[in-house]
Amino acid sequence: MPDLPQVAPSAWREANRRLLAKAIGEWCFEDMLKAVATDGGGYRVDLHSGTTYAFSATPGAFGWLRVDPASITRTATGMLGNSVAQPAWDALRFLMEAASTLDSDPSTIATYFTELSATLAADAARLTRPGETAAELRALGHTELECRMTGHSLLVANKGRIGFSAEDVRRYAPESARPLRLRWAAVHRGLAEFRGTSELSEEALLARELDEETRSRFAAVLRDAGLDPRAYVWLPVHPWQWDHAVQTLHAADVAQRRIVPLGEGPDQYLPGQSVRTMANTSRPGRHDVKLPLRILNTLVWRGIPPHCALGAPVVTQWLTGLVARDAFLTGTCRTAFLGEVASVTVRHPYLSALPDAPYQHLETLGCIWREPVSAHRDPDERVRTFAALLHTDHTGTAFAAELARASGLDPRDWLRRLFDTLLVPLLHVLYRYGITFNPHGQNTLIGYDRDEVPVRLYLKDFVDDVCVSFTDVPERGPEPDGHDHVLPRKHPSVIRQHVMDQVFVGHFRYLAPLCADQLGVPEPEFWRLVRQTVLDFQHRHPELAPRFTEYDLLTPEIPRYGLNRDRIVVTRYGDRALRHALHPNGTHPNPLADG
CATH class of the missing domain: 3.30.310.280 (TATA-Binding Protein)
Known part of the structure; x- marks a missing residue:
């Protein structure tokens, strides 16, 4: 191309x-x-x-x-x-x-x-x-x-990608849509740890992701160097990351054969909007791969925190087990959870021992494998990110308006189907379990039938994006924390805010005027339809009434969390040991509060 x-x-x-x-x-x-x-x-x-x-x-x-x-x-x-x-x-x-x-x-x-x-x-x-x-x-x-999307709707500088050159953008950015092959590396088990769900062993994962010829070729690289393949964990590495981070920060490990380059894998991948997550285009049934990139984009360095890689499979196991017992989610809603089923964690042998070392230096090597959309998609179903609804083409036509018109439904009926598909599973999980998914436009996907009518919700990115309330919720059952908390625990008001900010402020705020301009649904009516979806759910589930107040989505005012302000005024560009939490700055009037 x-x-x-x-x-x-x-x-x-x-x-x-x-x-x-x-x-x-x-x-x-x-x-x-x-x-x-x-x-x-x-x-x-x-x-x-x-x-x-x-x-x-x-x-x-x-x-x-x-x-x-x-x-x-x-x-x-x-x-x-x-x-x-x-x-x-x-x-x-x-x-x-x-x-x-x-x-x-x-x-x-x-x-x-x-x-x-x-x-x-x-x-x-x-x-x-x-x-x-x-x-x-x-x-x-x-x-x-x-690859056709245009980036984060809220952030003004949404494609900053500090660390990428202009040529890197042409080679690796999603809008370039250039397929790439991933490098593979073997990391000694003294540095690396594989984890998978109970259904997926390390050997099974590699057999799924690499054909037998490639596995034999990689094993031969190690044997020819006098090394035992069983002493190493294999993982893919983004080619940019291999050149710009692994061979520099991990030069000692490469030189001493604790990290061994194995060569390119045969499959081609395309990056998503996050740049670091790759989808297999040669064999779409194989897993999506999340890989660290030492670039600064949309507020944070795009590495993979070790605790996220370690916790991904156990959180997936817990969450999918919880969902499997919930007939409403699995049967009525058919909500699909794209599990993070396996991971490799690699800790830097020197910098990980440095107190308060900036996190960008500690998240340079690792991998998370996630179930692809094709693992759940029906034959006639089309799956698109929630963010895609906001896309506007060069003629000014919004993708949401195109889908609504193609469905043949009245725009209000199509919107109600959209709101039910998106919100009902999120409300159910919020109210019944005190859980939220940070459901921004890339983490939430909508499945459409052959007539472009929304039919079900897909959710992804669990570790670090799944949060649970610190209040006691018996329905959650035993949680996967043990001594190390892998689930962020937050006040119910903050749990609620994830839905408010990511769905309502971050996406419906932009979708409403598009529907007014192109579908003839005035903004006040748009918000009344959203409010009615929330109220209908509450009327159907009176047993959860105490939690409607605890996670109040209809409150007149909500806290304002400014992402652009955080970058320019609060956080700026100082190197930090940890990703930081946002702090509110004033309030917004809530359009869902109006009856």
């Missing part, structure tokens, strides 16, 4: 125009900037630099302003002292002019500039080559569709 084409100047300006509108809207939403209503019905943002940006915007749910990219003007004092208003499109210039208002520091702004510029480069390349229409996207499989 050829490289992405050179970016056209017009595409660069358009990508900037759209990202500028997103930055103004999201930074005002997170209270980093203040939008002031003007007499003409528009809004303006006055910056400490003396520059004013004025724009038109449509008020939306949670106090958000949906900014019209074509309406933005910039007013600054000219050489003669007069104020001149001009159309504005330059997102990088806006960042520079807003820097002193954002309460950050020059080092953070400069690094964020790099993330913003990389995001713009990817967006402009996509605009230069528009790609398929929404109607054409319907025919794509789950993995191929992932």
